[in-house]
Amino acid sequence: MKAAVVVFPGSNCDRDTAVALRQAGADVTMVWHADSDLPQVDLVVLPGGFAYGDYLRSGAMAAVTRIMRPVVEHAEAGRLVLGICNGFQVLTEARLLDGTMLPNASLKFICRDVHLKVERDDLPFTRGYAKGQSIRVPLANHDGQYFAETETLNRLEGEGQVVFRYAEGESFGPHNPNGSVNDIAGVCNAAGNVMGMMPHPERVADARHGGTDGKALFTGLVDLMASAA
Amino acid sequence: MKARVHISLKNGVLDPQGKAIANALDSLGFGGVNDVRQGKLIELELDATDSESARKQVAEMCERLLANTVIENYAIEIDG
Amino acid sequence: MKARVHISLKNGVLDPQGKAIANALDSLGFGGVNDVRQGKLIELELDATDSESARKQVAEMCERLLANTVIENYAIEIDG
Amino acid sequence: MSQPQVTPELVAEHGINAQEYDKLLESLGREPNLTELGIFSVMWSEHCSYKSSRVWLKQLPTEAPWVICGPGENAGVVDIGDGLAAIFKMESHNHPSFIEPYQGAATGVGGILRDVFTMGARPVANLNALRFGDPNHPKTRHLVSGVVAGIGGYGNCVGVPTVAGNAAFDAGYNGNILVNAMTVGIAPADRIFYAAAAGVGNPVIYVGAKTGRDGIHGATMASAEFDDQTDEKRPTVQVGDPFTEKLLIEACLELMATDAIVGIQDMGAAGLTCSSVEMADKGGLGIELDLDAVPAREDGMTAYELMLSESQERMLMVLRPEAEAEAKAIFAKWGLDAATVGKLTDTGRLTVTHHGEPYADIPVRPLVENAPIYHRPHVAPPAPAATPVTPSNVGPLDALQQLMASPDLCSRRWIWEQYDHMVMADSVSRPGGDAGVVRIHGSNRALAVTADCTARYCQAEPVTGGRQAVAEAWRNLTAVGAKPLAITDCLNFGNPERPEIMGQFVGAIQGMGEACAALTFPVVSGNVSLYNETNGQAIPPTPMVGAIGLIDDLDNTATIALKQDAPVLLLVGGRPGHLGASLYLRQVLGHDAGAPPPVDLAEEQKHGDFVRGLICTGRVATCHDISDGGCLVAIAEMALAGKLGVALDLPDDAAVLFGEDQARYVLGVSESEADEIVETAAAGGIPVQRIGRAGGDALTLPGGAHISLDTLRAGHEGWLPGYMSGAR
Numbered sequence A: 001m002k003a004a005v006v007v008f009p010g011s012n013c014d015r016d017t018a019v020a021l022r023q024a025g026a027d028v029t030m031v032w033h034a035d036s037d038l039p040q041v042d043l044v045v046l047p048g049g050f051a052y053g054d055y056l057r058s059g060a061m062a063a064v065t066r067i068m069r070p071v072v073e074h075a076e077a078g079r080l081v082l083g084i085c086n087g088f089q090v091l092t093e094a095r096l097l098d099g100t101m102l103p104n105a106s107l108k109f110i111c112r113d114v115h116l117k118v119e120r121d122d123l124p125f126t127r128g129y130a131k132g133q134s135i136r137v138p139l140a141n142h143d144g145q146y147f148a149e150t151e152t153l154n155r156l157e158g159e160g161q162v163v164f165r166y167a168e169g170e171s172f173g174p175h176n177p178n179g180s181v182n183d184i185a186g187v188c189n190a191a192g193n194v195m196g197m198m199p200h201p202e203r204v205a206d207a208r209h210g211g212t213d214g215k216a217l218f219t220g221l222v223d224l225m226a227s228a229a
Numbered sequence B, C: 001m002k003a004r005v006h007i008s009l010k011n012g013v014l015d016p017q018g019k020a021i022a023n024a025l026d027s028l029g030f031g032g033v034n035d036v037r038q039g040k041l042i043e044l045e046l047d048a049t050d051s052e053s054a055r056k057q058v059a060e061m062c063e064r065l066l067a068n069t070v071i072e073n074y075a076i077e078i079d080g
Numbered sequence D: 001m002s003q004p005q006v007t008p009e010l011v012a013e014h015g016i017n018a019q020e021y022d023k024l025l026e027s028l029g030r031e032p033n034l035t036e037l038g039i040f041s042v043m044w045s046e047h048c049s050y051k052s053s054r055v056w057l058k059q060l061p062t063e064a065p066w067v068i069c070g071p072g073e074n075a076g077v078v079d080i081g082d083g084l085a086a087i088f089k090m091e092s093h094n095h096p097s098f099i100e101p102y103q104g105a106a107t108g109v110g111g112i113l114r115d116v117f118t119m120g121a122r123p124v125a126n127l128n129a130l131r132f133g134d135p136n137h138p139k140t141r142h143l144v145s146g147v148v149a150g151i152g153g154y155g156n157c158v159g160v161p162t163v164a165g166n167a168a169f170d171a172g173y174n175g176n177i178l179v180n181a182m183t184v185g186i187a188p189a190d191r192i193f194y195a196a197a198a199g200v201g202n203p204v205i206y207v208g209a210k211t212g213r214d215g216i217h218g219a220t221m222a223s224a225e226f227d228d229q230t231d232e233k234r235p236t237v238q239v240g241d242p243f244t245e246k247l248l249i250e251a252c253l254e255l256m257a258t259d260a261i262v263g264i265q266d267m268g269a270a271g272l273t274c275s276s277v278e279m280a281d282k283g284g285l286g287i288e289l290d291l292d293a294v295p296a297r298e299d300g301m302t303a304y305e306l307m308l309s310e311s312q313e314r315m316l317m318v319l320r321p322e323a324e325a326e327a328k329a330i331f332a333k334w335g336l337d338a339a340t341v342g343k344l345t346d347t348g349r350l351t352v353t354h355h356g357e358p359y360a361d362i363p364v365r366p367l368v369e370n371a372p373i374y375h376r377p378h379v380a381p382p383a384p385a386a387t388p389v390t391p392s393n394v395g396p397l398d399a400l401q402q403l404m405a406s407p408d409l410c411s412r413r414w415i416w417e418q419y420d421h422m423v424m425a426d427s428v429s430r431p432g433g434d435a436g437v438v439r440i441h442g443s444n445r446a447l448a449v450t451a452d453c454t455a456r457y458c459q460a461e462p463v464t465g466g467r468q469a470v471a472e473a474w475r476n477l478t479a480v481g482a483k484p485l486a487i488t489d490c491l492n493f494g495n496p497e498r499p500e501i502m503g504q505f506v507g508a509i510q511g512m513g514e515a516c517a518a519l520t521f522p523v524v525s526g527n528v529s530l531y532n533e534t535n536g537q538a539i540p541p542t543p544m545v546g547a548i549g550l551i552d553d554l555d556n557t558a559t560i561a562l563k564q565d566a567p568v569l570l571l572v573g574g575r576p577g578h579l580g581a582s583l584y585l586r587q588v589l590g591h592d593a594g595a596p597p598p599v600d601l602a603e604e605q606k607h608g609d610f611v612r613g614l615i616c617t618g619r620v621a622t623c624h625d626i627s628d629g630g631c632l633v634a635i636a637e638m639a640l641a642g643k644l645g646v647a648l649d650l651p652d653d654a655a656v657l658f659g660e661d662q663a664r665y666v667l668g669v670s671e672s673e674a675d676e677i678v679e680t681a682a683a684g685g686i687p688v689q690r691i692g693r694a695g696g697d698a699l700t701l702p703g704g705a706h707i708s709l710d711t712l713r714a715g716h717e718g719w720l721p722g723y724m725s726g727a728r
């Protein structure tokens, strides 16, 4: 699989994400935000971090960078786009995904493991998991409270666009630490080729991380592309 | 020419910051505060010389970057 | 009674957000933007009925909580 | 030059005394103008010149075969094998954090990061050591909240994991909190960048944030005289911009991969002045600065302000002239302001022009070398009061519960969950252990990092306290199986002009030096923060020690969590039962008395080497050193981390259970290993004994009294969040 990881000024999980993708067998190119073209790839990843310092609104300035035009075209052509954490925020600001990210209910940065319930296993991103499975993945954000107005929310729920939900499990503090509506931790677009999630699968992708529940996301994508090729 | 943009959350959009402020005011003993909303104030220094074109330019800035019109409203004031 | 508080960074205090916004506007092709400063807008719904006492109360809120007076200034507007 | 006349008042306002002024005149050969006075005053300030501490700092051992660069550069450098070097340093941002906790702490993190990446290292770990006042003091909660948010706000944004630290409360810090930040970075060992300038004619480049009127301290008044728009009292609080810092890190590291840079220096305290003077001095050259080229954030900035500004996120570098264009292209790519602000000369002088006119012309060598040095008088503190022998009616498990839920020993989760401790995806352990463990990217090796100081001990007996701070850092590294390499320090004390305070300082340094020498654990960088006092009330002496160690094989390391398959608890290091200056005494019995536990350095070495040997050979994977709170607290922490109870085999004697004797560890080992380990130890003259067995979900004493882990955990995890929410 060929993947591109976009580097915005202030991205800081770009390397981590590339490492996880490569370990899963992907061929990864780093792409600079000021470029106006994307290389031919199967998957574009918008990584975590603080693009433009999260100033103004998280993801807002990144969403209007030059690279986002080809990223939107890539998405509109039905190809895969994944946003993790800050990347998810960028995708909502770019209107590739519904909803928006508000500051955590505690107004504090939260770095801790959360348990996620996998709601869909038929997406390219989640085919490595089983529907209903619970996985443990770290969360690290300040603006991670997913919010959408009732109408949008009903549509998302109705169309099955909620991919991951915060779930009960052994942990300190609330299972949904940022106060996201309907416990939403990740959503996709209607076509299922664009997905955003707040927790960081790339941080539980090798045994030294103290967990490997994120690995299947990357290997699932790579296997899919291998079988398609 | 100076422009001021007030950005506030739309009705119905959750405001965690406003809520936290309301709670904090309450625990500081300030009574009679019914609602608090937190928004942004963005002040711009523009080259533009007539207020009409300044307003138009700033409105476009709001649409494209300064406000997230899915959840936010904006109001523009032009000085001078 | 409604109160609006504008909180802005004091002159001379670095405003990283304003700076980043100015750069972003520039790269979006908005010319002639010389300076951008980002502040906060806090809107309060108060029980108070006369504007003098409302103003006094809000000023105290600013001093104690709403503004960080080491680096920020505030301005109060009372509506109605 | 339209600069005001330098009057005796102005000289005094700049903190220069009569004797120092004579030296200044001698160095300059004439009367200074205002800009020159400002330059001398910052170069000769305590902060830049170390005038009160320098003679003593020289006593600290700084060498070991693996040291590549000791104190004197931006940070210390040690060899970590595989062609790599670790670069690290700790620094204080105490006063700014007291004034504005969020920004003060944030800019503290920013400053220490720059010290490390200036030398060519990619920062891989941040640590922080915090001291706050009494939890009941009206300011404390606000300060904790702001400082922690500020450290997180900066470190999280730049994407460097904050993996370890420490925090404590004591009324002695009510008026002066401590915020000490440490950064560890990794660089190719053959590509370390130093400050020294070289090459007459080479361009001097300024990169990063624009210069504003930030942090121009006592000088504000003076500069106001020729500024007609001083409408509001100028804030000296600096605001951090972690986004710009992140860009600086990436741009500098990208440029460092080329051979463009001759010398590089971050602009920290005393900004452009200190960075340009140090570069010139280390290269034995002169430097010419044209202030018109300096990117300014505000209009009408004077030469004085431009030279003394402490605006953050700025670097100064000397480039090879051919590389100037390439460098500027890299900075432009990262969206950073860069400007050529001067060049190197062979005059040996710092010359500054502004609006085409000369504003300063100072010989560099005397400016640096004639800085005052003081041999301040010092007296040793009185011997501590004897440890009172008050029999206690608090039972051991109640005492344990009190200690585990006390401000000083409760869980720091509320703090470290606000720090991204996992970004870079090389954090092998989560905070909460003895040391942070950060994998060396792409390898199976790791750095272990820790920071520590027990001010209670330093207050009672500075020499022992200094020794203990180093020994505990060494032990924390040993406990995860790392080979301790070197330390950095941050020496936080009161007013050195008071002989009692100077006595504490001298004693602590003596103790630290002894420990460093005995443990081959040299000091490679550090920082001194004096005058931490308010109304004559000095902070407890706090020589904070930050340290790093090397784990050669991540398959053989240890954590504090008890494990099912290693249920036998062994105590390494005997149980003399020293209760003096212990937390038990203070927290449970309410006495701040007694001498601290003696630190026998030969014993430390012997016990530590034994423990490390067991871990590195894969025989032990559960280990915790014993420190604050003593043996029972260590065991309780291990039980909570492993979610496994313990049946204890220890006498019901407070001195044994809560004494803070040094050079001790608790190990969890398998039944099959236990006897052999005890025997090997005995043969080597190391006291090791069985003290309990893991299992169940409670801590149980020999008589059957017990406390459930749930109860312990509720208190331990509950105190800090409860306090911060205002419920306590």
Ligand SMILES: Nc1ncnc2c1ncn2[C@@H]1O[C@H](COP(=O)(O)OP(=O)(O)O)[C@@H](O)[C@H]1O
Pocket: D127, D128, D129, D130, D162, D163, D164, D165, D166, D167, D412, D415, D416, D431, D432, D433, D434, D435, D436, D451, D452, D476, D627, D628
């Ligand atoms: N300010 C802080 N920042 C990050 N981690 C912290 C902080 N304070 C304490 N910790 C973590 O909490 C744990 C307990 O700290 P401490 O009791 O000082 O450890 P030790 O006794 O082993 O030196 C350690 O893992 C430490 O790194």
Ligand SMILES: [Mg+2]
Pocket: D433, D434, D475, D476, D624, D625, D626, D627
């Ligand atoms: Mg320890």
